[in-house]
Amino acid sequence: MIELRDLSIRYADDRPPELAHVDLHIEEGELALVIGRTGVGKSTLLGAINGLVPHFTGGRLSGNVVVAGMDTRDHPPREMADVVGRVGQDPVAGFVADTVEDELAYGMEQLGVAPATMRKRVEETLDLLGIAALRGRSLATLSGGQQQRVAIGSALVTAPRVLVLDEPTSALDPGSAEEVLAAITRLVHDLGTTVVMAEHRLERAVQYADSVIAMPGGGVVRSGDPATMMIDAPVAPPVVELGRLCSWTPLPLSVRDARRAARPLRGRLADPSPRARPAGDVALRAKGVTVQYRERVAVRDVTLQLAAGTVTALMGRNGSGKSSLLWSLQGSGPRSAGSVLVDGVETSGDAKRGSTSGPQIGLVPQTAADLLYLESVGEECAAAGPEARALLDHLAPGIDDGQHPRDLSEGQRLSLVLAIQLAGRPRVLLLDEPTRGLDYTAKALLTQQLDTLARDGHAVLVATHDVEFVAGLADRVVVLADGDVIADGPTADVVASSPIFAPQVAKVLAPQEFLTVRDVARALGDSRELG
Known part of the structure; x- marks a missing residue:
């Protein structure tokens, strides 16, 4: 579905290339997760898939990007709008309408979709993302997370073959993020949509990925199956860091896998020591x-x-x-x-x-x-x-x-x-x-x-x-x-028992109230082999 052939992108001659001689193949119906530190070029890679780079951003591109048989050199973004849907890091920057429902319909209007089909797709998308109650709301009155869900919906509603998402859950609460990722996974599994997604919160996304595209820096891009790539990935979620700490093989990618591996560890960990930051006036x-x-x-x-x-x-x-x-x-x-x-x-x-x-x-x-x-x-x-x-x-x-x-x-x-x-x-x-x-x-x-x-x-x-x-x-x-305060207390008391707000380590090691990998490492001391 997506082919990058010896792709290099440079924005200025006095700066190193964003991407250097990248060869990458992404299959149809695959969820590819792009990972790497801030500023390594993830957004550039995503922008190249629909031709925004370099048609819109400028810069110099060598090599080829071919999506569904269309070379982005010959097909600018407007000609790929019905093939590639894209949601950028700043959802507000992409809005063109005033209300939620109008924003969802806009893209289909530009593509000449029949009114009856438009109405059906809008309703399905509102339900899919759980935003039906927002249909008549002004976009300017929505929270950042609500705006992000609308932006994702505006990309989904045109039924693209490829969906490019740049940090789609960054403004979402944990429950909403799970709903959005479930919807994206459903598109991949049931409709064969190809999804390329950059995400920093890997604890939310890595378990759903079919492949991981790692960008360690210097324009280098590596790809492979998630379990292999996460062994030495430049960034990793807490369950992977915990697996590395305890030398678990294979590395867990989900809380469920980590809980199974952690059974011996849970029996040998003492209760965590309380945090020592004293409160003042x-x-x-x-x-x-x-x-x-x-x-x-x-x-x-x-x-x-x-x-x-x-x-x-x-x-x-x-x-x-x-x-x-x-x-x-x-x-x-x-x-x-x-x-x-x-x-x-x-x-x-x-x-x-x-x-x-x-x-x-x-x-x-x-x-x-x-x-x-x-x-x-x-x-x-x-x-x-x-x-x-x-x-x-x-x-x-x-x-x-x-x-x-x-x-x-x-x-x-x-x-x-x-x-x-x-x-x-x-x-x-x-x-x-x-x-x-x-x-x-x-x-x-x-x-x-x-x-x-x-x-x-x-x-x-x-x-x-x-x-x-x-x-x-x-x-x-x-x-x-x-608008009401429903909980107020020490971090461990509030989050450890919550199915929504609990961090990964707390879920893995419950009922013990460890919150981070650092807490576990401190408790293990010199006894890491006990994991």
């Missing part, structure tokens, strides 16, 4: 916070305290009110009722870059690029202060000062915004889905930065769907549902 006090948009109540009478020296995770399904709560805490979002004090001072101000809203409270929004307005990475770092460049190099090394922020990958842009905000060292830091587009290494570096910030006496609140990130960082978890 209360830095932020929120009382009775309510956020209402016309008739819809997004946040209802929330009372919350954030202690200095701690990291709190804010979790909940898409549309539960997490972003609305963050904006109201920061002071620039609407607040229908309630009060928010940081060190005794009421929050107010705006979320423009450089503003910390008086009592030193910073917010990294879900669309991090909204805070970038200068012409180069170097200018952005210089405007933020002397620490920003060093922080960026730590989070995402290799980004040139001269690059325009809009030319960075989603993960690189997020790293830049995080560096800018962290450089100000705010008393309270609020982050909305900060791990979108970040690989495991970048997330580990971000964890270190936020841990350091907390240990220095700052309070951190992170709204996220990334359960593995929460397991490795958070002291406490607050769960929202329809």
Whole structure:
């Protein structure tokens, strides 16, 4: 179905190639998972499949990309629209209509699909992705996760033979991610759709893959069956890391396989030691916070305290009110009722870059690029202060000062915004889905930065769907549902027993409350052979 023949892509003569002499074959009806660190060229590889690279992005391409018998050299993206459906990292950038239903219908209208067929496909897609209740909603009023599901639906509804997905679950809560991946797998198995998917959250996707395409860097691309490729893959999910730690053969790719392999290990592990980060004084006090948009109540009478020296995770399904709560805490979002004090001072101000809203409270929004307005990475770092460049190099090394922020990958842009905000060292830091587009290494570096910030006496609140990130960082978890707080407690107490929010290691080693591979390694000490 897809053939890459001696493919090389270079954007500039003074930069190394994004892809170098790549030969790759993807069969019809195969789910191919593309993995690699942030910035290694995954998006470039995906963009080459439907000709966006280089027809739209520019650059120089040598070799051939042939999809369903069509060479992208001779067939620009518009001629392949009915063959290849694509969802990029930023779903909002691809929207052309105002409402969910209109967005789903738009692609079929351009292809001249009969009205009766259009209606049937729209209904099937709404049900497939669980978004029927959103059909009449304005796209601008949806949460990031809801927008991502609509974007996937707009690609699916045209019934393409090839579906290219760039981090399709990055903004989805765990339950929604499972539903979307189940729908994608159904397309592969039942309809023979070929899916090429780049994904950083491998704990969600690797078990469904028929093949893994690994990009270790330097333009190199390797492919093979998942079990073989994950042995030395540059990035790996927790179950694979646990298998490597315990020398399990074959390596498990799913929680089910890992639980079987872990039976001897569970019997020999002592209970995990509690985390030692001490809490300080209360830095932020929120009382009775309510956020209402016309008739819809997004946040209802929330009372919350954030202690200095701690990291709190804010979790909940898409549309539960997490972003609305963050904006109201920061002071620039609407607040229908309630009060928010940081060190005794009421929050107010705006979320423009450089503003910390008086009592030193910073917010990294879900669309991090909204805070970038200068012409180069170097200018952005210089405007933020002397620490920003060093922080960026730590989070995402290799980004040139001269690059325009809009030319960075989603993960690189997020790293830049995080560096800018962290450089100000705010008393309270609020982050909305900060791990979108970040690989495991970048997330580990971000964890270190936020841990350091907390240990220095700052309070951190992170709204996220990334359960593995929460397991490795958070002291406490607050769960929202329809604007109400339904759970609030220590991380292990809240997530370990949850079938949705539990990290992979917790599921593998239950009932013991281990959350991360690092916790297991610490417990094993010098007795790794016991696994």
